Amino acid sequence: MNYRHAFHAGNHADVLKHVVLLAILEALERKDSPFFVLDTHAGRGRYLLQGEQAEKTSEAQGGIFKLFVLHGLPALLQRYLKRIQADNPVGALITYPGSPLITAQAMRSDDRLVACELQPEEAHVLTTLFQSDRRVTVRQGDGYAAVKSLLPPKERRGLVLIDPPYEIQDDEFAVILNALKEGLARWPTGIYALWYPIKQRRTLNAFFRKAANLPCKSALMVELLIHPDDTPLRLNGSGLLILNPPWQLDTELAPVLPVLARLLGERHPSWRLEWLKQET
Ligand SMILES: C[S@@+](CC[C@H](N)C(=O)[O-])C[C@H]1O[C@@H](n2cnc3c(N)ncnc32)[C@H](O)[C@@H]1O
Numbered sequence: 001m002n003y004r005h006a007f008h009a010g011n012h013a014d015v016l017k018h019v020v021l022l023a024i025l026e027a028l029e030r031k032d033s034p035f036f037v038l039d040t041h042a043g044r045g046r047y048l049l050q051g052e053q054a055e056k057t058s059e060a061q062g063g064i065f066k067l068f069v070l071h072g073l074p075a076l077l078q079r080y081l082k083r084i085q086a087d088n089p090v091g092a093l094i095t096y097p098g099s100p101l102i103t104a105q106a107m108r109s110d111d112r113l114v115a116c117e118l119q120p121e122e123a124h125v126l127t128t129l130f131q132s133d134r135r136v137t138v139r140q141g142d143g144y145a146a147v148k149s150l151l152p153p154k155e156r157r158g159l160v161l162i163d164p165p166y167e168i169q170d171d172e173f174a175v176i177l178n179a180l181k182e183g184l185a186r187w188p189t190g191i192y193a194l195w196y197p198i199k200q201r202r203t204l205n206a207f208f209r210k211a212a213n214l215p216c217k218s219a220l221m222v223e224l225l226i227h228p229d230d231t232p233l234r235l236n237g238s239g240l241l242i243l244n245p246p247w248q249l250d251t252e253l254a255p256v257l258p259v260l261a262r263l264l265g266e267r268h269p270s271w272r273l274e275w276l277k278q279e280t
Helices: 012-029 052-057 075-086 099-106 120-129 143-150 169-186 201-211 249-253 256-264
Strands: 036-039 046-048 095-097 112-117 136-140 158-162 191-198 219-225 237-243 270-277
Touching: 012 075, 012 099, 012 158, 012 191, 012 219, 012 237, 012 249, 012 256, 036 099, 036 143, 075 095, 075 099, 075 256, 095 099, 099 112, 099 120, 099 136, 112 120, 112 143, 120 136, 143 169, 158 169, 169 191, 169 201, 191 201, 219 249, 219 256, 237 270, 249 256, 249 270, 256 270
Parallel strands: 036 112, 036 158, 112 136, 158 191
Antiparallel strands: 046 095, 191 237, 219 237, 219 270
């Protein structure tokens, strides 16, 4: 396995993913009872944006660096930036928090996070990051296996975030569909958020046809494209498929997506917010 998220941290795809993640966490916070989050592909938790690795690709330059100092953005985007700023108290953008850190920052004292990471080195860094946080358990191992072993959680409400590296390209979708089926069978009311890359749209069609038949109440697609989706050679954009999304997630995201497309887009940017399946 060669994937290292440090090369991509803070890029346009991370921005979209973490804005959506924050919106879901905020919806979970609206009720007093504790929630549970399973982060199946957690990464190392925090990424240095000013180092050799990040500078090799500078992907964050096309993402968080474009937004960091802006004001007057839609409220959700402003709250997301506050989280990133909280990780950078000196003012300059030096580090970028990953999904487990963003989640832990949003959790109350009785909420719980299990973060899985397969790469031993990444898992070690993640374990160290959360060593004094009793709300967080880090597991070095396969996150898909945790869907089977940890669901349903005792809290009975919460989120499963699935953010794989797609090293096996489109074959990953079969594994994902299987995990979503397993998860929904064990925990039908959980929220499931899956991140997916967009290169050429037509390669995604088969996956969406199958995903529409998953036994969830509803499914929302959220996408941000910084280029047209017509070449397989680069990451033109990305999306999240959210099963059983919280109430009004769509209206919360609606004002944010055009702003992200305008600020992060490069050539003919676009966005999409569409129900793949809607509650009847
Ligand atoms: C896209 S990165 C995760 C980024 C993270 N979710 C975030 O938003 O900050 C994917 C991670 O999954 C890890 N990984 C790959 N296969 C895995 C598996 N089967 N189970 C758990 N982690 C895996 C990789 O080592 C990598 O750190």
